[in-house]
Amino acid sequence: MRKVIERLLNLLAFLLTTERPVTADEIRATVAGYDQSSDEAFRRMFERDKDLLRQMGIPLERNPTDAWEVEFGYVIPNDAYEMPDPGLTDEERAALWLAAQAVWLGGQPSGPDAVLKLGGSPMPGAGEPLAANLGLAADLLGDLFAAVSTRRTVRFAYRDKARRLDPYGLVHQRGHWYVVGRDHQADDIRSYRVDRATALEFAGEEHAFDRPSGFSVREVLPKAPWEAGQEDLVATVHFDQSVAWYATHQLPGHAEIQEAADGAIEAIMQVANAEAFIGWMIGFEASAEILGPPALRQAMIERVAGSR
């Protein structure tokens, strides 16, 4: 490992001080550690090194060496390499460190390595007995976050349909991540669950769109799974007394709730995603019932009867 790190430090030092793109051949001839005997060995080693640097977030760019674009070389623009100083105090670093330990993404702490880039933490500790797990791995969300922050259109598959989206923001709510943005086909704001989007790709250059002025992802944020969708239903639901206390916890603020004498409740609520809503209702087993509208009630019956 020592040899690899020495070679990478030499490569970085060279590229950070050379303001023009340098070819792979020049790197091989100039930078200590690359003087390999065979072309093939050099090529493999250089490929691995480039991958590792890019994985770390180091902007290794490949640009033409002159206006005729005959030859290409590598360059690391200093302003893209360096982090603008966020001006954190040690107290703030320590708070971030604790948060990065306590909050998990994809089964691991969300970024103690990243805290080092910010100057480490003056008082690393084990944290308090409180933690949160945000589900998806940061790597999956990283591409979407890059698209959001550089305003790049993305495309992905969602329930077997191809989607193009100008991603305005990312939201974590009720245990799920959603990407919110302007859907090209619908020409309207839509939100999609990130874990159900597949084959995500960038579909264009940076700065391709502007967010509507005053856009706030919190305001578009779906409040419950059945509010993330395009349907427009008003459901009436009955909850037996045995589950009423628990259902009340989960009902959205806008729900109209009427309590019966025996402790059962009837709720009238907006549903934008029938499928998610039915999934939630099944959790109540036979202790709750969709009273209307008839189509939603029928969909519930079909889902249950159709299960295998």
Place this chain on the structure above:
Amino acid sequence: MIQNKTAIRLNRILSMLPWVIANRGTSVEEVCERFGYSPSELAKDLDLVFVCGLPGYGPGELMEAYIDGDQVVVDMADYFSKPVRLNPAEALGLLAAGMALGSTDQAPPALERAVEKLAAAVLGDTEDVLAVELAAAPGSLDDLRRAAIDHRVVEFTYTSLGKGETKSRVVEPWSVFSSLGNWYLSGHCRTADAERIFRLDRIRDLVAISEVFEPPADLPVPEVRYTPGEDDIYATLKLGPASRWVAEYYPVEIVSDDEDSLVVRFAASTPAVVARLLIRLGVDAELVEGEEVAIEAERLREAILARYRPSIPV
């Protein structure tokens, strides 16, 4: 998140150098504490830096990096005077972590300021493009967290997820955590004499008992993860494209995976958990194996349909 060991070590070197350069005269102790080094690890990394530099690689081109007494010295390394920009996954991870903890009212004020500064540095401005909200904290959260910190035994009424039964429980609380949209308590349940995880929204009538307990030295990682027990039931499910998320959300073992279907093996303490899921998935999933689940799913299907019966066309 950096996974590769070489990358982790290089990342630490590239983070440590700018800090030492900016804080001339800093001590070995401070650098070790900040960057999680042992003194010998730090010495090794400085030795390594010492033999690197610019082409020519003579005394005028190599970096200077060494320990002088109790001071760390780095010189001739101007090109490493700034830390590397956070990559998008790192930036998202830190911001999300800060916002998540910040949304619980359990975070210090410094965290909110840190998130604001970081968002401004990463996003260029403080546009509202990322939001992380954990489930609304149930009323019992503060009391349970306090009990976990103070190692105080608690007693409460609990309605179990799988069996639907309500029971009084005496628990030694270890930690309170949020996962997949819910808050949980992990601890040693004296009633069951076993490690258990409880959902906070199913806890009622919480009382802290004055008794203090001794927590285990190594607390298990708080995660909603099912630990197989000897009374477990097993079932095999074939999942269609729209049900693949199940493999991410539940602790399953993947039996086979092709374009059209994903076959997973499920372990659960009670068949009801799997049966409920199966019915939720509708036509997009199929029970391949698991007799207890089949019986329970049939019972559940019947019970729900019976309730809706008047409107089922004959």
